[in-house]
Amino acid sequence: MDYFDSSAVKNALPYPQLIEALTQGLQLPIEVPPRSYFAPNADASCVLIMPAWKAQEVFGVKLVSVWPSNKAIGSPTVSAVYVLLSCENGMPLAVIDGTELTLRRTAAAAALAAKILARKNSQTLAILGTGALCVPMVQAHASVHTFKNILIWGRQKSKALEAVADLKTLGIESNYSEDLEETLNQADVVAAATTATEPFILSKWLKPGTHLGLIGAFTPQMAEAEPALMNKVQVFADNRAAVLEKGGEIYQAIQQGILLPSSIEAELAELASSPSRSWRKDDQAITVFKSVGFASLDLIAAELVYQADCHKTVK
DSSP states (O other): OEEEOHHHHHHHOOHHHHHHHHHHHTTSOOBOOOOEEEOTTSSSOEEEEEEEEETTTEEEEEEEEEOGGGGGGTOOSEEEEEEEEETTTOOEEEEEEHHHHHHHHHHHHHHHHHHHHSOTTOOEEEEEOOSTTHHHHHHHHHTTSOOSEEEEEOSOHHHHHHHHHHHHHTTOOOEEOOOHHHHHHHOSEEEEOOOOSSOOBOGGGSOTTOEEEEOSOOSTTOOSBOGGGGGSSEEEESOHHHHHHHOHHHHHHHHTTSOOGGGEEEEHHHHHHSTTSOOSSOTTOOEEEEOOOOHHHHHHHHHHHHHHTTTOOOO
16 A cells, blocks of 8 residues: 555545546546535534545545644644555555545546636736635646736735645746735636635626636535626536535525526536537636535545556556
8 A cells, every 4th residue: 555645645546647647537427426515523513524436446545634723722723534455455554645646636627627617818817815725726727728817816925925835836927916806896706715604705896707616615605706796697507516515605595596506618628528619608708716625636636646656557
């Protein structure tokens, strides 16, 4: 059995290869049962168990721990580990750093959607949020489109400037953008990855033709964009069922009678199956990709990590 730490996961999942793996992998039959939720301390901390498998091939499960109290001691609030098993003989194949795996597959999925849905002449990318997903979001999006300008916005200027510095060490030039309205007025592609519980992206700030990726609001109570935006845009999802259940802005818009479940035009697997199709109504349309994450993405990424080690074949 192999072990892949965060560094090994980074090396095994360069974004062009990961995005291509997601494009192909989402066309294959993957079984994904509902995730399990446990609160071992009977408080806000919890453990999530997210399985997925391909029959006769491989079984994977991600264990995610969410410990809000860790903020007080300077430790990560969310951490994860991924275990890969063979469906041929049931033997464990690998233990993989699930935190890095999740960051990279989340960024890659958002970039894949942007590659298909954003206008081809898009010039400015804006990343909203300076958490762990900020740099991966830039790297992933920059791997599918050549942007002339990359803007980083966040509530804490120091963290935004730190992200700009980190990107520079990776050979990517970006700039801190202080005013959110001005940032959105400039952006052609926007990726929001925050833990916001109150909407901060207003409809009137988005210019026609924008592609907006909403990545951070992954519970019904959270929201990055105002739900009222949803009946003015084309809506897409990473996974319909998951987004309808817990995709903050979509869930709230439906509850408020602003949006119908059928308004979701396609999910990521459908987008990936027809990447050359003209999904946009026109160049003035605003497209929204709502992502909450689902276990198929983890399994595809985990297989790629395992196979990258000496080009192994999963059995």
